[in-house]
Amino acid sequence: MNANAKMEKLKARIKEMESTIVAFSGGVDSTFLLKVAHDALGNKVLAVTARSASFPEREFKDAEKFAFEYGIPFRTIISEELELEGFAQNPPNRCYLCKKELFNKIKQIAKDEGFKFVVEGSNYDDLGDYRPGLRAIEELEIVSPLREVGLTKDEIRLLSKEMGLKTWNKPSFACLSSRFPYGERITEEKLKRVDKAEQFLIDLGFGQVRVRYHGNLARIEVKERDFERFLDKQIRNSVYTKFKELGFVYVSLDLIGYRTGSMNEELVNKD
Structure with a gap:
């Protein structure tokens, strides 16, 4: 049909x-x-x-x-x-x-x-x-x-x-609670941190984004077509500086890129 x-x-x-x-x-x-x-x-x-x-x-x-x-x-x-x-x-x-x-x-x-x-x-x-x-x-x-x-x-x-x-x-969206590994306590402060980090990337012109929260490390997911934008030193520095201001110590780019339900991968790996 x-x-x-x-x-x-x-x-x-x-x-x-x-x-x-x-x-x-x-x-x-x-x-x-x-x-x-x-x-x-x-x-x-x-x-x-x-x-x-x-x-x-x-x-x-x-x-x-x-x-x-x-x-x-x-x-x-x-x-x-x-x-x-x-x-x-x-x-x-x-x-x-x-x-x-x-x-x-x-x-x-x-x-x-x-x-x-x-x-x-x-x-x-x-x-x-x-x-x-x-x-x-x-x-x-x-x-x-x-x-x-x-x-x-x-x-x-x-x-x-x-x-x-x-x-x-419009880019797909899932609630901000989906940015945290299972077992990581969710608080309003952490949700705001993730929201501000994603908004910063959106304001830079990235479309589909996720900022996955791993304690003091932020794992950024974007579409593969946007990977090359991170080769620009100015963009890398601005993202790193902003994320440090938000409280992250480390900032990483996910090499697979954006995909739905990436936090569910740990459930599959445990089986």
Whole structure:
């Protein structure tokens, strides 16, 4: 089934819902899903975005701006993941704990305000990585329409471009808590350090970036095409100086480059 056929299937699926809340992060997938849902159901759709220490302000502003531009009803909730029992210790099921808390709050809104469904934007490719958050989504009976119809990330980007969505080529984003090795305690101060480090690289013109936190060492992941930029001494020095200011002692460039779920590689290696 091609992307356009999947799109028609998606539209039909959403129309069946009659009303829904979209868990909206402002990323490529949830933006696409929200736009399709709003086109199908109008104001019977509510976008809900969670604010937390793991969610950079730039991402929140992107989400808020999109909803405002398209006239989509928008709500903000506070996610208190650092206060969840066990979350700050960063266990392998960290994402499960977070999603369970977040979607319980969204489901309560749906119950209180009469929305029939809650949907979220994971795509078909997400089935190929270790994602304990998907278990929480299934347990709470949250609908994942993009996965249901088999839409991949590349297809979502293609369809988003055809729809004129600015997010079609937006870099992928995962919450800042994913930058830490399992077992490394997560604190608000560490999250802010990583956020500032990534923002600095973004301001330098790097697109897809991750700053992985390994104690006093920062491991930078960028796309392979951006490797050569680090041959520029001025860029290397500015990155090193900034990261030292943020509290890192050592700064390294990952030789494989950006990939999703690189912190999950240690789980594979332990098996």
